[in-house]
Amino acid sequence: MNDFIFPISHDEAKYKQIYQQLKMLIEQGNLKANDSLPSIRRLAETLQVSRNTTLTAYEQLVAEGYIRGEGRKGYFVNELEQVFLQQEEATVPTLSPKQEQPALIIDFRAGAVDQAHFPLKTWRQFANRVLQLEDSFIYCEPFGEPLLKEQLAQYLLQARGVKCRADDIIIGSSTQQMLLYLGCLLKHDFTSVLVEDPGYIGARQAFKVNGFELEALPVLEQGAQLHLLPDMQSRLLYITPSHHFPYGVTMTIQQRQTVIQWAKKVDGYIIEDDYDSEFRYAQQPFPALASIDQSRVIYLGTFSKSFLPGVRLSYMVLPKSLLYRYKEQFSEFEQNASSLHQLTMAAFMEKGEWTRHIKRMRIIYKHKMHYLVEQLKQHFGEAITIIGQHSGLYVLIKLHVHQTDTQLIKRAADCGVKVYPTSQFFLQNSVTEPMLQLGFSRLQLEDIKQGVQLLAKAWCFPSKNA
Numbered sequence: 283m284n285d286f287i288f289p290i291s292h293d294e295a296k297y298k299q300i301y302q303q304l305k306m307l308i309e310q311g312n313l314k315a316n317d318s319l320p321s322i323r324r325l326a327e328t329l330q331v332s333r334n335t336t337l338t339a340y341e342q343l344v345a346e347g348y349i350r351g352e353g354r355k356g357y358f359v360n361e362l363e364q365v366f367l368q369q370e371e372a373t374v375p376t377l378s379p380k381q382e383q384p385a386l387i388i389d390f391r392a393g394a395v396d397q398a399h400f401p402l403k404t405w406r407q408f409a410n411r412v413l414q415l416e417d418s419f420i421y422c423e424p425f426g427e428p429l430l431k432e433q434l435a436q437y438l439l440q441a442r443g444v445k446c447r448a449d450d451i452i453i454g455s456s457t458q459q460m461l462l463y464l465g466c467l468l469k470h471d472f473t474s475v476l477v478e479d480p481g482y483i484g485a486r487q488a489f490k491v492n493g494f495e496l497e498a499l500p501v502l503e504q505g506a507q508l509h510l511l512p513d514m515q516s517r518l519l520y521i522t523p524s525h526h527f528p529y530g531v532t533m534t535i536q537q538r539q540t541v542i543q544w545a546k547k548v549d550g551y552i553i554e555d556d557y558d559s560e561f562r563y564a565q566q567p568f569p570a571l572a573s574i575d576q577s578r579v580i581y582l583g584t585f586s587k588s589f590l591p592g593v594r595l596s597y598m599v600l601p602k603s604l605l606y607r608y609k610e611q612f613s614e615f616e617q618n619a620s621s622l623h624q625l626t627m628a629a630f631m632e633k634g635e636w637t638r639h640i641k642r643m644r645i646i647y648k649h650k651m652h653y654l655v656e657q658l659k660q661h662f663g664e665a666i667t668i669i670g671q672h673s674g675l676y677v678l679i680k681l682h683v684h685q686t687d688t689q690l691i692k693r694a695a696d697c698g699v700k701v702y703p704t705s706q707f708f709l710q711n712s713v714t715e716p717m718l719q720l721g722f723s724r725l726q727l728e729d730i731k732q733g734v735q736l737l738a739k740a741w742c743f744p745s746k747n748a
Contacts (some may be wrong), residue, residue, distance in 0.1 A: 286325065296331050298566075300339035308348050308359055315361035319349060345565040347534030363539040387698035388733035392676035392721030395590055399646055404635055405626065412625040422621035424613060426453025426597070429628035434583075434597055437631060442559065443573030444581060446599050452608065455594040455619040457555060457584050458484045464553070464580065464598070465492030467608055468518060472550075476516040478506065480707035482527045485520050485555065494518075498709040503669055505531045508540050517550030523571045524559040528678060528707050528719060530670025532562075538571050545578040551601070553580045558587040560640050562673040563648040577601050585627065587675060588640060593623050647675060647723060650730065654722045657734040662743055669717075676721040678704060680713070683741070687716040690741060697740035699733050 288303050290296055307313045320328065325336045340357055343349045349357050412418055417427070431448035438444040454460040461484075469492050477486055479498035486496060497516045500507045506521070519541065523533040533541075545552050554571045562568070572581040581599040589595075596619075600608055630636050655671050658679060669678040681690065687703045694701050702719040705712075722730055737743075 286320065286328065288329075290329055290331065296329075297335045297338040297342070300325075300329065300331070300336060301342045304339065304343060305346075305348055308343075308362065313359045315359055317359045319357040319359070321356055342565045345532075346568055347536050360536070362536060363543065386695070386700050388725070388729055388736065389700045390676075390702065390720040390722065390725070390733060391700065392702065392719055392723070393587070393591065394675075394721065394724040395587075396643065396646060396723055398726065399643065400590065401635065401639055405630065408629045408633075408635075409622065409626045412622055412629065415625065417625060418622055422617040422619075422624065424615060424617050425609065426451065426617060426619070427621060427624040427628060430624045430631075431597075433628050433631040433636075437636070438570075438581075438583075438599065441567065442556065442583075443569035444576070444599060445573075446576065450599050450602075450605060452598045452600060453617065453619050453624060454596050454598065456586070457557065457582055457596050458488050459618060460582060460596055460598045461485055461488035461553075462491060463608075463612060465489055465494065467604065467611055468551070469493060472516070472518045474516040474518070476511075476514055476519040477709070478521055478526065479709040479711045480528060480704065481520075481709075482522065482555065483706060486709075489520070496709065498711070500711050501526060501529060501531075503529055503531065505533065505537065508537055508544075511541070511544045517545075517548045518553070519545065519550065520553040520555065521571075522555045522557065524556055524568055525562070525673050527555075527557070528670070528676075528704055530672070530674050530678070532568060532673070533571070538574055541571070542575045542578055546575075550578070551580055551604075552578055553582065555582045557582075557584055558674055560588045561644055561647055561675060563644070563651060564672040572599060577603065580604070588643070589627075589636075593620075593627070595619055595623055595627060650722045650725070650727065651677070653727050654720065654730050654734070657731055661734050661738040665743065675723040676719055678717055678719055680715050680717045681741070682715060685716060687718060690716055690718065693740045694737055697736045699736045699740065701737070 286303070290299055304313070304319070322333050322336045322340060326333045329336070340349065344351060347360055348362070350360055351357050428448060430453060431451040434451050435446055435448045438446060452460070454463070465488060472494070474495035474497050475489050476497045476499045477489070478501045480501060489496060497514055499510065499514070499519070506526070521541070523538060525532060541552055552571065556570055559567045559570070570581060572579040576599070578601065580601065582596065584596040585593055586596070651671060654677060655668055658666065658668055665682055667680040667682070669680065671677050687705060691701055691703060704717045704719050725733070
C-alpha cells in the first residue's frame with residue numbers, strides 16, 4: 283500500500299495517532315500479512331508530519347510485533363492470529379523478616395523508589411485536604427473508595443487500554459493480599475496454577491497458602507516457552523507479560539494472542555500482574571493483556587513500584603464472570619487499604635499530579651538505567667551479560683566467572699556493597715552462570731558509580747580508570 287490518508291489532530295501526540303491508525307488497520311484485516319507499508323519519508327510527506335514522528339510510530343509497531351523492518355526493503359506487516367474482539371458483557375447485579383545487616387556503603391536493592399524526587403509537598407497538601415472530608419472519619423467501602431476507582435478506570439483506559447467500569451475494580455493493600463483473596467475464590471474451580479519459572483516468589487506463596495499445586499512454565503531470556511502450554515494440566519496462568527519478573531522481557535502481540543487463545547480453549551483464566559508497566563524506556567508502554575480480552579484476564583496493578591511502597595495500594599479488575607462471586611464472598615470483609623491513602627490518591631490523580639509524576643520519574647529512571655549500564659560495561663566489559671536494560675527499576679547481570687552467586691555476594695558485602703541473588707526465583711529452571719539483581723531506583727548517580735567501582739574491586743576486575 284503506497285499511501286495512507288487519515289486526519290491528524292492537535293489533541294494527542296501525532297506519532298500516537300499514526301500508531302493507533304495503523305494498528306487498527308492491521309487488526310481489522312485491512313492490512314494483511316506481508317503487505318508493505320509506505321516508507322518513513324513518504325508517510326511523513328503524505329500526513330505532513332516530521333520523519334521522526336512516523337519513525338517513532340513504526341518503532342512502536344515493530345516493538346509490539348505488528349510489523350517488521352527488512353533492511354533496505356522497508357516495513358512489512360507481520361502475520362497475526364484473528365483479532366480477539368471484546369464483546370460488551372452484560373452487567374451482573376513479600377516480605378522476609380528483617381535481619382541485622384552490617385553497615386553498607388551502597389545497596390542495590392530493587393523494589394524501592396527515588397526519595398529525592400518524591401512529590402512530598404504535593405502529596406502532603408492533598409492528604410491534609412482529605413483529612414477535612416467526612417469520608418475520612420468513617421469506614422471505607424469494602425471494595426475500595428468510589429472516587430479512586432473512578433480515577434483508575436480512566437487511567438487504565440488511557441494508559442493501559444483496559445476498558446472497565448469503576449465498579450469492576452477492587453482495591454486492596456498489595457498484590458499478594460489480592461492474590462490471597464482471589465485464590466480463595468478460584469480454588470473451588472481450580473486445583474493448580476501455572477507460574478513463570480523463574481518468577482515472582484510472592485505470588486507462588488499466595489497460591490500455596492490456598493492449597494494450589496504449582497506447575498512451572500519455563501521462561502528464558504528471550505521469553506516464555508508458550509509452545510508448552512498445550513501440554514500443561516493447569517487452566518489457571520499467572521504471568522507478568524509487560525515486564526517479566528525477573529528477566530524483563532515483554533510479550534509481543536502474537537504471544538499475547540496465544541495465551542488468550544489457550545485460556546479460551548481450556549476454559550481458564552490468566553492472572554496478569556502489571557506491576558511496573560509505567561517504566562519502559564525504549565518505546566511507550568505496551569497495552570495490557572487485559573486490553574485484548576477482559577473475559578479471560580484478571581488484571582492486577584499496584585502503586586508500590588510506580589509511586590511508593592508504603593502507601594500500600596493495589597487494585598484488580600475482574601471479569602464479569604468472577605466479579606459477582608467475588609463481591610458476594612467478601613462483602614462482609616473490611617477494606618484493608620487505608621481510606622486516607624485511597625482518597626488522597628484519588629485527588630492526586632484527578633488534578634493530573636499522577637500523570638506528571640509518572641512522566642517525570644520515567645525520565646529520571648531512564649537516565650539512571652542508562653548510567654548504570656554504562657558503568658557496568660565500562661568496568662566489566664564482556665565479562666558480564668546485562669539483562670533487562672530497556673524497562674523496569676533493576677537489571678540482571680550474568681557473570682562469566684567460575685564462582686557461585688553466594689561467593690560473589692559475600693565478596694561484594696565485604697567491600698560495602700549489597701547485591702541480590704536470583705536463584706530463589708527459579709522452580710525447576712536453573713542458570714549455568716551466577717546471575718545477580720541490581721536495583722537502581724533509590725540510588726543517585728554518584729552512588730551507582732561508586733557501587734559499580736566497588737563491585738569491580740570486590741570481584742577483582744581492574745578499574746578501567748586506573
